Amino acid sequence: MIETYAMKVIRISLITMGLWPEEHRLEKEFSFLRYRFLLPLAFLVLLMFIPQTANLFVVYNDLVLITENLTTVNFPVIVVFMKFFVMKSYKKVLGDVIESYTRDWENLKDREDTETMMKGANIAGRISIGCYVLTEITASIKMLQQLFAIIRSEINGLDRIFILQSLFPPIFKVTPYYQAVCLGQVIGAYCLATSYAGVDCLVYLLVFHICGQFQILHRSLIRTINSPKILQNPKRFGYFLAIIVRKHEYLNWFAEAVEDSFNVCFLVQVLFSTLLMCFQYFLVFRAVSRSEGLAVNDVAFMVTYVIANMLFIYFYCYMGELLIVASAGMRNAALESNWYMLTPNNMRMVIFILFRSRKPLKLTAGKFSVLSMETYSSSTIASTSTTTRPAITAIGGIGAQLAAQVTIFTLQLA
Secondary structure: OOOOHHHHHHHHHHHHHOOOOOOOHHHHHOHHHHHOOHHHHHHHHHHHHHHHHHHHOOOOOOHHHHHHHHHHHHHHHHHHHHHHHHHHHOHHHHHHHHHHHHHHHHOOOOHHHHHHHHHHHHHHHHHHHHHHHHHHHHHHHHHHHHHHHHHHHHHOOOOOOOOOOOOOOHHHHOOOHHHHHHHHHHHHHHHHHHHHHHHHHHHHHHHHHHHHHHHHHHHHHHHHHHOHHHHHOHHHHHHHHHHHHHHHHHHHHHHHHHHHHHHHHHHHHHHHHHHHHHHHHHHHHHHHHOOOOOOHHHHHHHHHHHHHHHHHHHHHHHHHHHHHHHHHHHHHHHHHOOHHHOOHHHHHHHHHHHHHOOOOOOOEEOOOEEOOHHHHHHHHHHHHOOOOOHHHHHHHHHHHHHHHHHHHHHHHHO
């Protein structure tokens, strides 16, 4: 089997987090490993989400601290909770999808088809690696930022602070409990980043796979209609057309399985990512309006954090746009062929394919908002229109332009 490096990276990261849909060989030997996803969840819940939520009642009168609290952990953890829920609830469906993905690669025999699939897989791989690197860098910047703050507090003899803004009983500020909590929060932060990026990258890879399969199907339909030898034999034409119809229905199932599994996750992530960007713009706006200035590490974290969130939204919408164009292309494939050479009976069979393709496949957020480039533009405008300050609008514009440039770059490399 041809396994692209994108699938290898995604599979390893999701297996580590216990989210991979297929059963690993070690899980058959050691059944307790099936519940290993509870370990990263324990880090997220016990050392991050609950302590930070409790801390909200302490800083309730400070809007800046509340904003930092929500954007740093609480909102991202809620999104990751949803991803854990989706991966576990739809494990069987997603397992079938992964199995179909593997079977499609094994059935590739034509060189042109292989090149088409490899092109999409390479683009998905670059996007996936970039998303992993960006999320890990963002988490690392935050960890280093807090580590320097801890060192300063220790040197100055101040009260101990944790890696994240948290509320723990006083006993947890005593050695060795304090070091254990800080280490657990660092591990939890990287579990958060890996889970956040891993599920998204899996969706990107599957959508690129669907689009590549549609391109192959387009060529098959054109070749079938344009082949004089096939057209001369009505039974042979019907046989090849039946294969195309079955393949078309299979791709519709594949896309609908991905959409049904992740549409609620898309909704939650788009909503919370938009809120996160708005909160980050608020923090910058407050610092600029009060002429307080921002430390270099604060600026680095804000920039990477905003860009990461905008990129994830952008790639969701970009994948949705690709799927719409690829699925609607079946109609174009029929019209680009020598359809006028078909007999009336053959033409009626092709019309069924055109009829089935009149409604393109889509990725939606909660089944009511289509993910497309229009959605991305709306979310970007919504998050940057909260203020008319040029500095804030510039940050949103830079993030949007960077997302577009990254996609153009990956397409050019492919």
